[in-house]
Amino acid sequence: MKWITARRRHPLAGYVVVLLALAVFGVGYSLVAPSADRAEAQVMAAQTGADPADDATVDIEEGRDIWVRSCASCHGLNGGGSDNAPDITGAGGAAVDFQVSTGRMPSSNPDAQMPRKEPAWDREEIDNLIAYYEQEIGQGAGPAVPEAAPGDKPERSDFEDEESYEAAKEEYDEAYDAYVEGASDTQAGMQLYLANCAHCHSWSGAGGGLTGGHWAPEIHDATPRQIYEAMLTGPGQMPVFTDGAIEPEDKQELISYVKTLQAEPNAGGIFDLNRVGQVAEGFVAWTVGLTLIIACAIWITAKQRAHD
Amino acid sequence: MSTTTQAPKALRGVGNWIDDRFHLAKTGEKNLRKVFPNHWSFMLGEIALYSFIILLVTGVFLTLWFNPSMAHTTYDGSYERLQGVEMSEAYASTLRIDFDVRGGFLVRQIHHWAALIFVASLVVHMLRVFFTGAFRKPREINWLIGVAIFTLAMVEGLFGYSLPDDLPSGMGVRILQGVMLALPVVGTYVSMFLFGGEFPGEDIIPRLYMLHILLIPGILLALIVAHFMILWHQKHTQYPGTGRTNKKVVGTPMFPGFAIKAGGFFFFVFAVIVALSAFVQVNPIHLFGPFTPTSITSGLQPDWYMGFMEGSLRIFPNWLDFQVFGYAVPIAVLVPGLVIPGLIFGGLAAWPFIEQWITGDKRAHNVADRPRNAPVRTGVGVAGVVFYGILWLAGANDILSHTFSVSLYWTTYFFRVAAIVGPFLGFIIAKRICLGLQRRDRETLEHGYESGTIQQLPSGEFIEVHKESSQDTVHVLESKAEVDRIDDEMIASVEEPESDGVEAPAARGLKGKLRAGLAHWFTKDNVSFEGVEAHTGHHLHHGAGHSEHDEEMAGSH
Amino acid sequence: MTDKTNSNDNGASDGSADRVIGTPSPAEGEAIVAGSEDPGAEHPGAYPAEETHTHSEEEQRRAEKTAAVWFLIAFLAGIGFFVAYFAFPPNAEGEPAIADPQIGQYSNMALGGTLALALFGIGAGMTVWARRIMPHYEVSSPYDDLPSAPEEKGSFGDFFMRSADESGFTKRPLLRRTLLLSMVPLGLAPIVLLRDTGPLPGDKLKHTLWEDGMHMVVEGTDKKIREEDLAEDGAMISAFPLVEEHGEGEGHGPALSLNDQAKTVVLLIKIPEGDFKPGMTEQQMNWTHNGIVAYSKICTHVGCPAALYERGSHRILCPCHQSTFDAADGAKVVFGPAHRPLPQLPIGVDDEGYLIAKGDFSSAVGPTFWDAEKGD
Known part of the structure; x- marks a missing residue:
C-alpha cells in the first residue's frame, strides 16, 4: 500500500481514480450486458454480390439453393424445425419476408433475440427464397406477403445505371406516399397504435424493454410492409394481429399514423432527445x-x- | 472618488414624496448596507427564486388561452396531423397555444424547463444548506419553510404536468388515483370526492387547474416571501475565514455590489432556460396524443422530481400485502406511495431538531460548518442522497434496461438491494472521507502545506519543504469547533454544569440512554484539534536554518 | 475535490482585493476590532470604499467598452426578437404557418434564440460591470444578538400579561370557553361544504357495463369481433363492449364514456390450448373460449393499462411499474408490486360466431381498494 500512499496526493491522482472507476464500470457492464448480438449486427452486414434486379421473373432454383445452404441446417429441409429452430411450415411467406428482409434471419445465435441488420441477400434473392418456400415448404399455409404495403426502398447497388435507379426510386416514393397518405382516419390509426402497440414500441416507435432480457425493437427503419408482416405473423414475443381483428385498411391507418409521426419535424427545437421523454x-x-x-x-x- | 454625484432631481422628488409618507430614509439606508457573503453556492437559492418568477410570468401567459375543461371535442384546428382526433378541450387548447399562438410553443417550453430547473435548484440549494449546517439555530424555521416549499413545488409540478391531458399526463393522474384508492377505509371516498366520481370523470382537470394556478402558487409565493424576509432579518450564513465569526458577517453590501450581481444572475438564469426552450424539445404533448385511460406507452415516466416515487412504486415488492377480514391493505402501494415520501420529507423537516437533541447544542450558528467537520451529519446526508438517488434511478429502470440491454427484472432486484445497502455504504464512505480530510487539515495546520519543493539535507535525506499556509487558510482550518467526545465516562458523570450552552446529556431513563448513545455515535470519531497551533510542527520536517528562507518565499506570494 | 478556501496562496492576505474593511491588516492581529457599522450610530454613512483596491481608470474604461458591447448585442438580439415574431405570419385557412411543425420549429428557435441571446447579453454585461468597474471590497456587519436582553423580554411579558388580564380573557373562563366553543362548528363548516365534490363510492367500483350476451368491438375501429379473428395462436387485441350508439341530440363523442372505457377495456388473447397451466381452476377455464381468454387491461396495482403481452412467455407486463401477470395461469401475479390477478371476463360465442361476454368481471377492476376483494 505504500505505493498508493506515496502517489495519492499527486495532482493527477484524482483523474486516475476517475479513469479507473470508469474502466471498472465499463468492464463490469460488458460482463453484465447480454452478448454482443447488437454489435454483431453491424459486422454481419456483409454485402452480397448484387445482381441488377431488372429481371422480374422468379428463379425458384436459386431460392432452393438459398434454402438448402442457409436455412435447412436449422429449420430442416422440409421446414419442420429442429432442436434449436421452430417448425416454420405454417409460418407463411409474410414471416419469411419479415425475418429475412429485416436481416434477423439467418441468425448466428438461435437462443438470442436477433436485432435488425442488413439483410443477407438482395431483394431478388429474397423473392426467390419466398417463392421456393411458398411452393415447397409452406404450400399455401400461413399469411402471404402483403404486397399492397410498400416494401424495401430500391438500393442503388441493385441497378446498373443511375437512370433506372432514379425511376425505380420515384416509383417507390410515389407508392409509399400513396400508401401513407391514403390513410385518412387519424383517430382510428392512433387509437389502434396506442392501445395495441405503444406499450412495447413506445409512443414514438423507439421500442422498449421486455422481460427476460428481450426487447421490443425500434420500428423507425421498418418499412410499412415489414410492420404489416410483423402484425400478421407476431415474430418473437410479439402477439399476432390478424387481418380479421385489424382489417387491412385499418392496418394502413395504423402504419400511416406511426410513420407520419416519425417523419414529423420537432416543432419544439432541433434537439428531440431521441423522443425518449x-x-x-x-x-x-x-x-x-x-x-x-x-x-x-x-x-x-x-x-x-x-x-x- | 470622494465626490458624490448629486441624485437627479426627479429621483430626489420621488424619494422625498415617498419619505414624506413612510419615513423610510433610515430603513432604506440600512437595507442598502445589508451585507451578503460571497460564494457561488449562496446563489443556488436565487436560481429557485428566479425560476419561480419565470414560472409565474409564463404561467399567466399560458392561462390566456388554456381551457381547463374535460369536455369532449373533435379537433379541427390548425395542426393538421391530429385533425379529426377525439380529445378534451384542455388538450385542444394546449394545441392552440402550441400552433396558433405565435411564441406560444416557446413560452410553454420555457414554463416546463423552468419547472424542471426550479425543483432541481431547490434540491441543490437544500443540499448546500444541509451539508454546511446552515439549518442550525437560529435558522430552523427557515429550513422548515424550505422543506414545505420543496414539497409543494413537487405537488405543483405534478398537477401542472397533468393539465394538458396528454397521454403521459393522464397516466400520472391515474397513478395518483391508484395510490389514493389504496388508503384503508377512506380510499374510495377520497378518490370519489377528488375526481367527482369515477376515474377520470370530468372534474379533475378544472380542480387541478385551480390548485395549480391559484392555491398552491399562492401558498408558495407566501412561503418564498417569508423565507426571504427571514433570511433578510437574520442575515446570511457565511463560510469560515478571516474576520468571519458568529457575531459578524463579512461580504458585499446590498448596494451596489450585490444588487448588480444578483440582477445579472437573474438574466443568466432566464437566458439558460430560454436557450433550452428554444432548441431542446420538452414534453411534446402534440406528439404524445390525447389521454385515454386504456392506452399506454413504454418508457412512461413522470417529470424527474416525481421519479423517486415512481421508483419506489416499481421496486417495492408485494410480499407484505395483507388482508384484514377480507379487506385489502396493499402495502406495496401504501408504503412507496405515502410512507417513503413521508419519511424523506418528515426526516428532512425533523433533522435540525434531531441533531440539536443529540448534540445538545443550543447555540446560535452564523458560520457554516465545513461538511468534513461534521462527519456524521455529512454521512447521514450522503446516505439520504444515495437512498433518494437509487429510488430515482429505479424510476427509470425500464429506460436503463432498454438503453443498456440489461434484463428488466435484474434492474429491479439490483435496486431493491441497493436501496437498502447503498445508504449504509454511502454513510460509511462519506464519513471516512470526512475524517481523512480532518486529519489532513490538522496536518496542514501544524506543518503548513506541501510545497512540491524537494530539498536534500546534509545527511543525504530528501525532504519536501512545507510552507506556511495563508492567514485565510489558517482561519478556515481553525474554524473547526472543538467537539467534546461524548463517551461512557462523560455520560456517567451526570449533571455537569453547562458550558458554552452545550448541555451535558442526561443519562437517565431510556430516552436519556438513547440520546447518550446517539451523542457518542455522533462525536466518537472526530479528529481532535486540541492543542494544535498553527505551524508549530513546522520545524519537524527540516532544519531551522531553512525556515527563514521558506517564510521569505511564502511572503513573496 | 479541492477546497477553494484551502488555497495555498499566501498572497491573499496582503492583496487588498480581499481585505475586509474595518479589519486590521493581518500583520496587526487576527481579530476584527470593530465593524465599520456601529449599530448605535445614527448615520453610519457610506462604506469607505476608496480605502480599498479599485480598478485603474484605464482598466475601467476597457471594461466599460466590453460591457457596452454586451449590452449592444442584447439590444440587437432584442430587436431580432421582434423581427422573428413578425417574420412568421399567423396561420391562414388551408395554409398553416407555425402550425406546420417545420415552420413552427424555425419560429421557436428564432424567437427563443434571440430572446436567450438578449437575456444573456444583459447578464454578461452586468457581470463585467460588477467585476471590473465597481470596486471590489468586503465589509463586515454584526449579526443580531440572540436572544433579546432579559429586561426587554421581561418588559414585553409583563405588558402582555397585564393587558391580557385587563381584557378579561384570562379571568373570565365563561367568556373564553364559550368563544372557543362558538368557533368549533365554523371550523368544521368548510369540510361539510366539500361533501358534494363527489358521490359516495357505494359499489360503483365493483361493477362494469359488461353483461351476459354483450358483443365485443376492437378499440379504435369499433369492429365487431368474431372468434376466427383470434384464431391464430398468439393473437391479441384490445377490446370494448359494443353498446348501442346514442341517438340524435345526445351530443357527439364515442359511444362509451372515458369512465366506462377505463373499466370495461379488455385484452383478448388466444393462448394455444396446451399452454394453459394446471393452476387455472375449472371455472377459469370455463370462462375462456377455445383458448381465447379475456382479462381486464387495467392493472390492479395503481391502474395503468397492463397491455404488454409476450406471446412466448404468456406474460402480461404493466409498463408503469412492471407488475407481471401470467396470462396462461389466470393472470396471477408473477413479478412486481401488484397483488391481485387481473380480473377475468367470462366469454363465449354466439350463434353467428361473434364473441360475447357471459357476465361481468370475476372481481373488481382497477387499482386494489379497501373492499375490492370482498363480495358485494
Missing part, C-alpha cells in the same frame, strides 16, 4: 441547464485577484 428531459435539466446556470454563478462570484 421525461427521463432524458430531467437528465438535460440537471446536466445542461443547472450546470450552465451554476457556471454563471461561479463567474459572478469568483474571487478577484488584484490584476483582474
Whole structure:
C-alpha cells in the first residue's frame, strides 16, 4: 500500500481514480450486458454480390439453393424445425419476408433475440427464397406477403445505371406516399397504435424493454410492409394481429399514423432527445441547464485577484 | 472618488414624496448596507427564486388561452396531423397555444424547463444548506419553510404536468388515483370526492387547474416571501475565514455590489432556460396524443422530481400485502406511495431538531460548518442522497434496461438491494472521507502545506519543504469547533454544569440512554484539534536554518 | 475535490482585493476590532470604499467598452426578437404557418434564440460591470444578538400579561370557553361544504357495463369481433363492449364514456390450448373460449393499462411499474408490486360466431381498494 500512499496526493491522482472507476464500470457492464448480438449486427452486414434486379421473373432454383445452404441446417429441409429452430411450415411467406428482409434471419445465435441488420441477400434473392418456400415448404399455409404495403426502398447497388435507379426510386416514393397518405382516419390509426402497440414500441416507435432480457425493437427503419408482416405473423414475443381483428385498411391507418409521426419535424427545437421523454428531459435539466446556470454563478462570484 | 454625484432631481422628488409618507430614509439606508457573503453556492437559492418568477410570468401567459375543461371535442384546428382526433378541450387548447399562438410553443417550453430547473435548484440549494449546517439555530424555521416549499413545488409540478391531458399526463393522474384508492377505509371516498366520481370523470382537470394556478402558487409565493424576509432579518450564513465569526458577517453590501450581481444572475438564469426552450424539445404533448385511460406507452415516466416515487412504486415488492377480514391493505402501494415520501420529507423537516437533541447544542450558528467537520451529519446526508438517488434511478429502470440491454427484472432486484445497502455504504464512505480530510487539515495546520519543493539535507535525506499556509487558510482550518467526545465516562458523570450552552446529556431513563448513545455515535470519531497551533510542527520536517528562507518565499506570494 | 478556501496562496492576505474593511491588516492581529457599522450610530454613512483596491481608470474604461458591447448585442438580439415574431405570419385557412411543425420549429428557435441571446447579453454585461468597474471590497456587519436582553423580554411579558388580564380573557373562563366553543362548528363548516365534490363510492367500483350476451368491438375501429379473428395462436387485441350508439341530440363523442372505457377495456388473447397451466381452476377455464381468454387491461396495482403481452412467455407486463401477470395461469401475479390477478371476463360465442361476454368481471377492476376483494 505504500505505493498508493506515496502517489495519492499527486495532482493527477484524482483523474486516475476517475479513469479507473470508469474502466471498472465499463468492464463490469460488458460482463453484465447480454452478448454482443447488437454489435454483431453491424459486422454481419456483409454485402452480397448484387445482381441488377431488372429481371422480374422468379428463379425458384436459386431460392432452393438459398434454402438448402442457409436455412435447412436449422429449420430442416422440409421446414419442420429442429432442436434449436421452430417448425416454420405454417409460418407463411409474410414471416419469411419479415425475418429475412429485416436481416434477423439467418441468425448466428438461435437462443438470442436477433436485432435488425442488413439483410443477407438482395431483394431478388429474397423473392426467390419466398417463392421456393411458398411452393415447397409452406404450400399455401400461413399469411402471404402483403404486397399492397410498400416494401424495401430500391438500393442503388441493385441497378446498373443511375437512370433506372432514379425511376425505380420515384416509383417507390410515389407508392409509399400513396400508401401513407391514403390513410385518412387519424383517430382510428392512433387509437389502434396506442392501445395495441405503444406499450412495447413506445409512443414514438423507439421500442422498449421486455422481460427476460428481450426487447421490443425500434420500428423507425421498418418499412410499412415489414410492420404489416410483423402484425400478421407476431415474430418473437410479439402477439399476432390478424387481418380479421385489424382489417387491412385499418392496418394502413395504423402504419400511416406511426410513420407520419416519425417523419414529423420537432416543432419544439432541433434537439428531440431521441423522443425518449421525461427521463432524458430531467437528465438535460440537471446536466445542461443547472450546470450552465451554476457556471454563471461561479463567474459572478469568483474571487478577484488584484490584476483582474 | 470622494465626490458624490448629486441624485437627479426627479429621483430626489420621488424619494422625498415617498419619505414624506413612510419615513423610510433610515430603513432604506440600512437595507442598502445589508451585507451578503460571497460564494457561488449562496446563489443556488436565487436560481429557485428566479425560476419561480419565470414560472409565474409564463404561467399567466399560458392561462390566456388554456381551457381547463374535460369536455369532449373533435379537433379541427390548425395542426393538421391530429385533425379529426377525439380529445378534451384542455388538450385542444394546449394545441392552440402550441400552433396558433405565435411564441406560444416557446413560452410553454420555457414554463416546463423552468419547472424542471426550479425543483432541481431547490434540491441543490437544500443540499448546500444541509451539508454546511446552515439549518442550525437560529435558522430552523427557515429550513422548515424550505422543506414545505420543496414539497409543494413537487405537488405543483405534478398537477401542472397533468393539465394538458396528454397521454403521459393522464397516466400520472391515474397513478395518483391508484395510490389514493389504496388508503384503508377512506380510499374510495377520497378518490370519489377528488375526481367527482369515477376515474377520470370530468372534474379533475378544472380542480387541478385551480390548485395549480391559484392555491398552491399562492401558498408558495407566501412561503418564498417569508423565507426571504427571514433570511433578510437574520442575515446570511457565511463560510469560515478571516474576520468571519458568529457575531459578524463579512461580504458585499446590498448596494451596489450585490444588487448588480444578483440582477445579472437573474438574466443568466432566464437566458439558460430560454436557450433550452428554444432548441431542446420538452414534453411534446402534440406528439404524445390525447389521454385515454386504456392506452399506454413504454418508457412512461413522470417529470424527474416525481421519479423517486415512481421508483419506489416499481421496486417495492408485494410480499407484505395483507388482508384484514377480507379487506385489502396493499402495502406495496401504501408504503412507496405515502410512507417513503413521508419519511424523506418528515426526516428532512425533523433533522435540525434531531441533531440539536443529540448534540445538545443550543447555540446560535452564523458560520457554516465545513461538511468534513461534521462527519456524521455529512454521512447521514450522503446516505439520504444515495437512498433518494437509487429510488430515482429505479424510476427509470425500464429506460436503463432498454438503453443498456440489461434484463428488466435484474434492474429491479439490483435496486431493491441497493436501496437498502447503498445508504449504509454511502454513510460509511462519506464519513471516512470526512475524517481523512480532518486529519489532513490538522496536518496542514501544524506543518503548513506541501510545497512540491524537494530539498536534500546534509545527511543525504530528501525532504519536501512545507510552507506556511495563508492567514485565510489558517482561519478556515481553525474554524473547526472543538467537539467534546461524548463517551461512557462523560455520560456517567451526570449533571455537569453547562458550558458554552452545550448541555451535558442526561443519562437517565431510556430516552436519556438513547440520546447518550446517539451523542457518542455522533462525536466518537472526530479528529481532535486540541492543542494544535498553527505551524508549530513546522520545524519537524527540516532544519531551522531553512525556515527563514521558506517564510521569505511564502511572503513573496 | 479541492477546497477553494484551502488555497495555498499566501498572497491573499496582503492583496487588498480581499481585505475586509474595518479589519486590521493581518500583520496587526487576527481579530476584527470593530465593524465599520456601529449599530448605535445614527448615520453610519457610506462604506469607505476608496480605502480599498479599485480598478485603474484605464482598466475601467476597457471594461466599460466590453460591457457596452454586451449590452449592444442584447439590444440587437432584442430587436431580432421582434423581427422573428413578425417574420412568421399567423396561420391562414388551408395554409398553416407555425402550425406546420417545420415552420413552427424555425419560429421557436428564432424567437427563443434571440430572446436567450438578449437575456444573456444583459447578464454578461452586468457581470463585467460588477467585476471590473465597481470596486471590489468586503465589509463586515454584526449579526443580531440572540436572544433579546432579559429586561426587554421581561418588559414585553409583563405588558402582555397585564393587558391580557385587563381584557378579561384570562379571568373570565365563561367568556373564553364559550368563544372557543362558538368557533368549533365554523371550523368544521368548510369540510361539510366539500361533501358534494363527489358521490359516495357505494359499489360503483365493483361493477362494469359488461353483461351476459354483450358483443365485443376492437378499440379504435369499433369492429365487431368474431372468434376466427383470434384464431391464430398468439393473437391479441384490445377490446370494448359494443353498446348501442346514442341517438340524435345526445351530443357527439364515442359511444362509451372515458369512465366506462377505463373499466370495461379488455385484452383478448388466444393462448394455444396446451399452454394453459394446471393452476387455472375449472371455472377459469370455463370462462375462456377455445383458448381465447379475456382479462381486464387495467392493472390492479395503481391502474395503468397492463397491455404488454409476450406471446412466448404468456406474460402480461404493466409498463408503469412492471407488475407481471401470467396470462396462461389466470393472470396471477408473477413479478412486481401488484397483488391481485387481473380480473377475468367470462366469454363465449354466439350463434353467428361473434364473441360475447357471459357476465361481468370475476372481481373488481382497477387499482386494489379497501373492499375490492370482498363480495358485494
